[in-house]
Amino acid sequence: MPTATYDGTSVPVDEEGFFTEAGRWTEPMAVQIAGELGIDTLTERHWTVIRFMRNQYAEKGTGPTVRALGKTSGVSVKELYQLFPKGPAKTAAKIAGIPKPRGCI
Template sequence: MPTATYDDTTVPVDDQGFFTDPGRWTEPMAEQIAREDGIATLTDRHWIVIRFMRAQYEVKGTGPTVRILGKTSGVGVKELYRLFPKGPAKTAARIAGIPKPRGCL
């Protein structure tokens, strides 16, 4: 199984770089993952989405779709695409240290 190293900690990831054990994730890791995905700085608005993704994963076992994210996270769909231009649900899930949401390509 592949691994990645963030914040001096090696963690198991899948072939696309998504954590396979979300319990190993820490907030300092998020900044490093975001930079890998082309996001230089995580703002308060990014963190709203990241924390929401983790909370949804804990409750449902998967991250929300973009549509659900836009309706229930407090961050609208247009802003989600500005914050996570490479794909909000997929990118936010990776930064949040959860597996890729169902339905993401």
């Protein structure tokens, strides 16, 4: 299985770079992952989505879709695309250290 190194720690990832063990993630890793994905600064709105993604994963075993994110995270779909322009659910999941949500291509 492939690995990636964030914040000096090697973590297992899948072939697309998503964490396979969400428990290995830390907030400093999120900052580094975001930078690699072209997001230079994680604002409080980013963190709202990231923490929501992690909570949903912990509760349901998968991250939410963009539609579910827009309806339940307190962040509108329009704002999600402003925060995570390359695909909100997929990008936020990667930064949040959870596997790719079902339904994401």
